[in-house]
Structures are given as structure tokens and as C-alpha cells.
Amino acid sequence: MRDGSTPGSSSRRDKLRAWLDQARFFTEEVYSARYRGAIARARRDEDDLFMLLVFSEMMGLENPAGYYTLELQPLLLERFHDWHQRMGMEHSPLDHFRCC
Amino acid sequence: MSAIVLLVVGLTAMALGYFVYSKFIAEKIYQLDPDFKTPAHEFEDGVDYVPTNRFVLWGHHFTSVAGAAPIVGPAIAVIWGWAPAFLWVVFGTIFFAGIHDFGAIWASVRNKAKSVGALTGDVVGKRARSIFMIVIFLVLLMVNAVFAVVIAGLMMNFSSAVVPVWGAIIVALIIGQLIYRRVLSLPLVSIIGVAALYVLIGIGPSVPIQMPAEVAGMSGNAVWILILFGYAAIASLLPVWMLLQPRDYINGLQLFIGLIILYGALVLLNPTLVAPAFNSDVPAGTPSLIPLLFVTIACGAISGFHGLVSSGTTSKQLNKETDARFVGYFGAVGEGMLALAAILAATAGFATLGDWQAMYSAFGQGGVNAFVEGGAFIIHNGLGLPEVTAATLLTVMAALFAGTTMDTGLRLQRYIFQEWGDIYNQQWMKKPAIATGLAVGSCLLLAFGAGGADGSGGLIIWPLFGTTNQLLAGLTLLVITVMLVRLKRPMWYTLAPLCFLLVMTILALLIQLRTFWNQGNMFLLVLDIVVLVAAIMVAMECAAALKRSRAEMAAQHD
Numbered sequence: 001m002r003d004g005s006t007p008g009s010s011s012r013r014d015k016l017r018a019w020l021d022q023a024r025f026f027t028e029e030v031y032s033a034r035y036r037g038a039i040a041r042a043r044r045d046e047d048d049l050f051m052l053l054v055f056s057e058m059m060g061l062e063n064p065a066g067y068y069t070l071e072l073q074p075l076l077l078e079r080f081h082d083w084h085q086r087m088g089m090e091h092s093p094l095d096h097f098r099c100c
Numbered sequence: 101m102s103a104i105v106l107l108v109v110g111l112t113a114m115a116l117g118y119f120v121y122s123k124f125i126a127e128k129i130y131q132l133d134p135d136f137k138t139p140a141h142e143f144e145d146g147v148d149y150v151p152t153n154r155f156v157l158w159g160h161h162f163t164s165v166a167g168a169a170p171i172v173g174p175a176i177a178v179i180w181g182w183a184p185a186f187l188w189v190v191f192g193t194i195f196f197a198g199i200h201d202f203g204a205i206w207a208s209v210r211n212k213a214k215s216v217g218a219l220t221g222d223v224v225g226k227r228a229r230s231i232f233m234i235v236i237f238l239v240l241l242m243v244n245a246v247f248a249v250v251i252a253g254l255m256m257n258f259s260s261a262v263v264p265v266w267g268a269i270i271v272a273l274i275i276g277q278l279i280y281r282r283v284l285s286l287p288l289v290s291i292i293g294v295a296a297l298y299v300l301i302g303i304g305p306s307v308p309i310q311m312p313a314e315v316a317g318m319s320g321n322a323v324w325i326l327i328l329f330g331y332a333a334i335a336s337l338l339p340v341w342m343l344l345q346p347r348d349y350i351n352g353l354q355l356f357i358g359l360i361i362l363y364g365a366l367v368l369l370n371p372t373l374v375a376p377a378f379n380s381d382v383p384a385g386t387p388s389l390i391p392l393l394f395v396t397i398a399c400g401a402i403s404g405f406h407g408l409v410s411s412g413t414t415s416k417q418l419n420k421e422t423d424a425r426f427v428g429y430f431g432a433v434g435e436g437m438l439a440l441a442a443i444l445a446a447t448a449g450f451a452t453l454g455d456w457q458a459m460y461s462a463f464g465q466g467g468v469n470a471f472v473e474g475g476a477f478i479i480h481n482g483l484g485l486p487e488v489t490a491a492t493l494l495t496v497m498a499a500l501f502a503g504t505t506m507d508t509g510l511r512l513q514r515y516i517f518q519e520w521g522d523i524y525n526q527q528w529m530k531k532p533a534i535a536t537g538l539a540v541g542s543c544l545l546l547a548f549g550a551g552g553a554d555g556s557g558g559l560i561i562w563p564l565f566g567t568t569n570q571l572l573a574g575l576t577l578l579v580i581t582v583m584l585v586r587l588k589r590p591m592w593y594t595l596a597p598l599c600f601l602l603v604m605t606i607l608a609l610l611i612q613l614r615t616f617w618n619q620g621n622m623f624l625l626v627l628d629i630v631v632l633v634a635a636i637m638v639a640m641e642c643a644a645a646l647k648r649s650r651a652e653m654a655a656q657h658d
Contacts, residue, residue, distance in 0.1 A: 020287070027286040029156040030352070031279065034164065034413060035345045040147040042339055 051076060051083045058094045103371045103448040106182070107363075110190050110440045114433045117194030122429040125199060126422070129584065129593055130206045136421040139213035143416075149213070152417040158427045160417075162434040163352035164409045165201070168468070168502035169243075169399035170439040172250060175446040175471040176562060177396040179460045180389045181379040182447040188393055189443065192401025193436030196597045200573055202428030203580040203594060204407040208415035209424060210583070216411045219579050224645045228575065231637050235571050237516055238631060239405065242565040244332070244509045244539075245546040247502040249559055250468055252324035254495050257469055259308035260488055261495035264300035268350065268500055269331075269343070271296045276346035293350050294357070301496055305488040325547055328506065333540050336510040337532055344507055351500050355438075358497045362441050362475055365482030366448075375447035375456050386463040387563075387615065391607040394600075395566035400439025402601070404572020406432070411576075442471050445494075449474020464559045468498050513539035549623040560621075563612060564628060570605045571635055574598055578642050585649040595646075602639050609635055 032039075054069040054076055056062075063069060081099050084092055092099045126132045140151040152160075177185040204216060211219055217236070221229035255262055275293045278284050284292070311320035318326075335343050399405065410428060418424060446466065450456040450473075459473065460466040476491035485493075514535040521529025528534055550561050577598040584591045609632040616625040 023287050024285055026153075026156060027290055029153060030159050031286055031345070031349050033150070033152055033156055033160045033417060034348065035340050036146075036150060037148040037413070037416075038340045039345075 047079070048083060048086065051079065055080075055094070101373050101377070103366055103373055103444050106186060106373065107366060107440070107444060110186065111437070113190050114193055114436050117198060118429055118433055121194060122198055122202065122425050125202065125429075125593060126425045129589055130203065130424075131589070132206070132422045132424060134420055134422045136209075138209055138418045138421055139415065140417050140419060143213070148413075149416050151419040154419060154423040154426055157414060157417055157419075157423065158431060158434075159352065161409060161414045161427050161431045163348065163355060164413070165399075165403070165406045165431060166355060166435050166438050166501075167399070167505045168247060168250060168498050169403065169405075169505075170435050171442045171471050171498055171501075172246075172468050172562070173397040173566065174400050174439045174442040176464060176467045176559075177393055178375060178443055178446045178470075179379065179382060179386060179463060179466060180393060181376045182373055182443060183377040184389055184393050185397060185443050186440070188397055188401050189436055189439045192397070193432055193439075196402035196573075196601075197400075197406070197432035197436065198429040199594060199597065200402055200577055200580075201406045201410050201432045202424055204410035204576050205415050205418065205424040205428040206421070207576075207580050207583055208411035209418055209421055213415045214411065216407045216576050216579060219411065220575055223579050223582050224575075224641060228578075228638075228641045228645070231634055231641065232572075232575055233516075235404075235568060235575065235634055235638075236408070237513070238634070239565070239568045239572055240509045240513045240516070241542055241546055242561055242568060243405075244506050244513070244543040245550070246559065246562055246565050247506050247509075248325045248328045248332075248543070248547055251328055251499050251502050251506075252321050253559075254468060254472070254499050255324045256311060256321055258472060258491055258495040259310040260305040260492045261499065262304075262309040263307050264297070264304040264492060264496045265499045265503070267300040268297055268496065269347070269503075271300070272343055272347040272350055275350070276342050279346065280341055290349070290353060293346070294353050297350060297354065297496070301492050302489065304492045304496075305486070322548070325544075328503075329540050329544060332503070332506040332510050333536050335507045336514060337536055344504070344511075347500070347504055347507075351504055354497060354500065358493065359438065359441060361479060361483070361493070362445065365479040366441075366444060367482075369478055369482030371448040371478055371481070373444075373448045374450045374453050376453070381457075383460065383462045383465075387611060391604040392563055392611065394604040395563045395570060395608045397439065398566040398569040398573075400435055400442070402570070402573050402597070403435075404569045404574070404576060406435075407573065407576035441475075445475035445478060446470040447474070449477040451477070464562065467559065467562075472498065510536065510539050510543075513542075546627075550621075561624065561627075563608060564624070564631060567605045567608050567612075567635070568631055570601050571631070571638055574601050574605070574638055574642070577601070578638075578645060582645050582649050585646065585653060588653065591646075598642065602635070602642065606632070606635050606639065 053063065053065075054072050057066045057069075077099075080092070084099070138151070140149050143149040144151065174185050174189060177188075207219060208214060208216070211222065214222065217229060217232050220232045251265075255265070271293055275289050278289050279286060311323060313320050315323045338344070394401070414427060418427065447456070449470075450459065459470045472491050472494045475494045476487050479485050479490035479493070480487040483490075514532065517535035517538050518530050518532070521527065521535065529538070546561065577594050581591050581594045581598060584594060609628055613625065613628050613632065616628055
């Protein structure tokens with residue numbers, strides 16, 4: 001007979017786990033709800049700088065890490081459109097890199 | 101009279117307010133619709149607009165609006181006796197604050213979750229929006245100056261709290277890192293954080309730190325004010341996740357624990373209210389109860405600050421429109437409960453009437469010190485905790501609240517300066533460090549300019565802070581009233597509180613004007629005139645906006 005496999009104890013353990021999950025959900029929500037916006041904006045600002053780094057060579061800026069950042073470009077393609085619009089450029093600023 | 105009787109009467113009245121009055125308002129006046137698509141769903145972006153569980157949202161809303169102000173105001177106002185303060189807090193919560201906070205959420209949700217400031221521009225007019233910006237700036241200026249004075253006073257009077265208050269900042273910094281780097285899960289971090297805070301409170305009395313009465317030619321109080329602004333300036337420049345967020349979280353938990361301890365001790369001890377119901381023997385120089393009571397207690401009865409929170413973040417996260425009643429109205433009830441606890445501590449926490457009168461020797465005395473000493477007396481006798489530990493606990497509670505408000509307040513003031521830099525094309529003003537410096541400078545000017553070089557007179561501006569806060573509430577109520585008029589619904593439920601507030605605010609400003617003139621305090625005289633002009637402009641805007649809306653409605657009818 002397997003230890004602790006009686007239906008009563010396993011359902012109790014499930015209940016406890018569900019309760020703990022609930023507690024974690026609530027505390028995390030309470031912790032983050034108020035500052036979600038401020039933190040997301042701060043993160044976006046950092047990301048914007050990173051985008052500039054990755055696409056800098058295309059704009060004629062010397063980038064010593066160009067070899068590596070080139071690899072990242074396709075990964076960041078999805079964010080490219082939002083980025084250039086946020087930076088105040090309606091269309092892609094890069095001649096060889098059209099997006100809209 | 102027994103404190104429990106007053107407690108039960110107060111809580112029952114507020115419960116009735118929630119279950120009966122707010123239900124009526126929700127169904128008949130604001131006419132909440134459970135199927136209305138709230139901005140949290142309409143513009144859901146996972147950042148600002150996020151549908152949030154109503155209990156979580158209530159907790160967030162309540163801890164954002166509850167601070168040191170609902171403690172300080174009532175604890176000053178009991179100088180007129182417990183009855184006026186009690187009645188204003190209870191009726192204010194039911195008929196003023198609840199309707200105001202609830203209404204601000206409703207108005208914002210029905211207008212794409214815009215802030216009250218933007219709504220004032222849309223609903224009332226551009227001129228009203230300009231007044232709104234000025235009033236907000238004045239409120240922030242005063243709140244920062246007043247709270248620095250309050251904390252400095254606490255640090256001077258309760259040296260046992262110095263280590264826990266500053267230690268709490270280190271605890272917050274550590275738990276901020278633990279959470280940010282996902283080292284431990286949040287429930288565990290919460291327990292560790294609260295435990296660490298209480299360990300600090302426990303050891304505080306054995307390591308008291310007393311600021312010398314004079315340091316480099318300045319009073320100890322003044323040095324604390326400078327240190328506090330230095331701290332707040334740095335804190336307001338840090339990313340929010342580093343200090344503000346964990347601090348706020350721990351404060352929130354501490355608020356609930358503190359309230360439970362205080363209410364529990366009250367019930368176990370059942371102290372007698374030693375203070376008179378109506379104090380006929382007020383110290384010389386105490387202003388008249390009407391209208392000063394209504395501006396001395398702003399938070400706890402009605403506060404314009406709540407409208408900013410309601411329409412700023414809460415309305416963007418409301419899951420269902422019907423949740424607005426629970427979050428807004430019950431949030432105000434929570435704050436009313438905190439104010440009630442402050443009244444009980446400051447009137448029942450003394451052994452004799454003589455002790456109480458010694459504490460309230462002049463207007464502006466007592467205040468938060470009376471709350472701490474009275475509350476400590478109740479906790480000591482009710483729960484058996486050493487009196488000095490209980491006093492440390494309550495001091496930490498009040499100081500942490502005031503500190504977080506300063507941090508947030510300076511941050512907002514910095515944004516306003518940066519915005520002005522943008523509007524008037526002053527590049528230097530847009531730099532965070534310079535904008536913060538300007539904010540701190542203006543607050544210091546007020547803290548020291550109001551009461552002399554030791555900064556101890558800063559509390560003189562407390563009623564002035566109340567009037568400005570009420571003006572803000574008046575503008576929010578005006579927005580709600582105009583919306584109701586346009587929807588052809590009864591407007592008296594918001595218009596009556598609005599008229600009452602404006603009359604009391606203007607009367608209070610006129611009385612204070614005479615006081616400052618007699619004292620020869622030109623600095624406060626000018627400040628009073630500025631607020632008075634704003635108040636008169638708000639009153640005229642109200643009359644004009646309502647007349648305009650009614651004329652529009654009548655024209656439509658024809």
C-alpha cells in the first residue's frame with residue numbers, strides 16, 4: 001500500500017496547494033497592481049535604448065558588438081514597428097529595412 | 101462614556117451607509133450597469149488597463165488613500181471634544197467621502213478612465229482645469245511640508261522609534277530586491293518583511309536615538325526635517341520597484357495589523373472617554389468649531405486626494421462597473437474606521453481628564469502625539485504590551501505612512517515641474533534632479549517659512565492643507581454633479597455636499613486670514629489669499645457650469 005495515497009489526505013494536500021496558490025496570486029496582485037504601469041514604462045525605456053543599440057549600425061553608427069546584435073534583429077522585428085513609432089518616426093527610418 | 105459604545109455606534113452607522121445608502125446611490129443615481137464594458141476591458145494592455153479582482157483592487161485603493169492624514173486630522177480636531185469629530189467623521193464618511201470616492205471612480209470609468217483633472221477640462225471647462233492644476237500643486241506642497249514636520253516631531257518625541265522607522269527602509273530595500281530577483285515567493289517575503297519590522301519595533305526601545313536639541317546652530321527638529329527631505333528626494337528619484345513599491349506593500353500589511361491590534365485592545369480594555377463630548381473649556385487661541393472642524397478633518401471625512409487615486413489608477417483596473425461601489429465606497433469606510441480609531445485613541449487613551457487637557461494645551465498640540473500616547477495606553481492596558489513598545493509600534497505606523505506619502509508627493513511634484521519645463525520650453529527644468537530640487541526647495545520654504553527657523557510651527561498650515569484638499573474634493577464633486585445633470589438624474593446627493601464644502605472652506609479661509617493678519621505672519625497670509633482666490637474661482641465655476649448644463653438640458657427639452 002502506498003504511503004499517503006488515501007483519498008482523504010491527497011485531497012487535503014490538493015486543497016492546501018490550491019489555497020497556497022491562491023495566497024500567492026493575491027499577494028502578487030496586491031504587490032504589483034499599483035505600480036504595474038510605472039514599472040512597465042521604465043522597462044520600455046530601457047528596451048528602447050537596447051533597440052537603438054541593436055539597430056545602430058543601420059543608421060550609420062559604429063557598433064563594436066554589431067556581429068552579435070545582427071543576430072538579434074530578426075528576434076526584435078516584432079517590436080520594431082512600435083519602437084520607431086514611439087520614437088516619433090512614422091515609417092521605418094532605415095532604407096534597407098522597411099516595415100510599414 | 102464607554103469607548104466600545106462609541107465604536108459600535110460608529111461602525112454600525114458606517115455599515116448602514118454601505119449597505120443601504122451606497123446601494124441606493126449605485127442603483128438610482130449612478131445606475132451602475134454590470135454589463136458595461138469598463139476601460140480595463142476596453143483598453144486592456146497588461147500595463148495600465150488590467151481587469152483586477154475587486155478585493156485586490158479594494159486593498160490597493162484603500163492602502164493608497166489611507167495614510168497619516170486620517171490620523172493627524174481627527175487627533176487635532178478632538179480639541180473641541182470627541183462628539184464633533186466623531187459626528188463629522190461618521191456622517192462625512194457616509195454622505196461625503198463615500199459618494200465622492202465612489203463617484204470619482206464611476207465618472208472616470210464612464211469617460212475612458214480619464215483622471216479627474218482631464219475630466220474637469222472635458223466636463224466643466226478649460227479654466228476649471230487650470231484651477232485644478234494649481235490646487236493640486238498647492239495640496240502636494242502642503243502635504244510634503246506638513247508630513248515632514250509631523251515625522252520630525254515624532255522622531256524628537258519618541259526616540260525609541262528612530263531605529264525601526266529608518267530600519268524599515270532597509271527592510272523594504274532588501275525585500276524589494278528579493279522580489280525583483282524572484283529569490284523567494286511573495287507570501288514568504290511578506291511574512292519575513294513583517295517579522296523583520298516587528299523585530300525592529302521590539303528592539304527600538306532598547307536603542308533610542310535622541311537628536312541633540314541643537315546641531316550646528318539649528319534645532320533638532322529642523323535637522324530632522326532636512327534629513328527627511330534629503331531622504332525623500334533620493335527616494336523619489338529611485339525606480340519605484342526598489343523602495344516605494346516594497347515600502348508601500350509592507351505599510352499596507354502593517355496598516356491592517358496595526359488596526360486589528362488597536363481595535364482588539366480597545367474591545368478588551370473598554371476604556372472610558374476621558375475627554376468631554378463638547379469641550380467648553382478650549383485653550384485660548386483655539387478657533388471656532390464651525391467652520392474649522394470641517395477643514396481640520398479632511399481625510400477621514402472627505403478628501404480630494406482620493407479622487408486622484410480613484411480616477412488615476414483604480415478606474416483603469418475596475419473589472420465590472422458594479423465593483424465601483426465596493427472599491428470606492430467601502431474604501432472610504434475603511435478610511436473612516438482609521439479616523440475613528442484615531443479619535444478613540446486620542447480621547448480614551450488617557451487616565452484622567454487632567455492628562456488629556458495637558459496634552460491638548462493649545463490648538464495644533466496633541467495631534468499625532470496624542471494618538472501615539474493614547475493608543476499606547478490602550479494597547480498596554482488592553483493587551484499587556486509594554487507601553488514603550490506600543491508607542492513605538494504606533495509611531496512607526498504613522499511615520500511610515502507619512503514617509504511614503506512624502507515620497508509619492510515629491511515624485512508627483514517633480515512631474516509637475518517637468519511638465520512646466522515642457523510647456524514653457526525650459527530644458528533645464530526637465531532634468532529629474534533639478535525638478536526634484538525645485539520641489540524640495542518649495543516644500544522647505546513652506547515648512548520653515550510657516551513657523552520659523554525650528555520648523556516646529558509647520559503644523560499651523562494643517563487647516564490650510566485641509567481647505568486645499570476640500571477644494572480638490574469640491575472640483576471632483578462638481579464633475580460628478582454636472583454629469584448627473586446631463587444625464588437628467590437627481591443632483592442633490594452630490595450638490596449638497598459640494599455646497600456645504602465650499603461654504604465651510606471659504607469661511608475657514610476668511611477666519612484664518614484674520615488670524616494670520618493678527619499674527620503678522622505675512623507668508624501664510626499670502627498663501628491663504630492664494631487658496632482663497634482659488635476657492636472663490638471654484639465656487640464661481642460651479643455656479644457657471646451648473647447653469648450652463650441646465651440651460652443645455654432645457655434647450656434639448658424644448
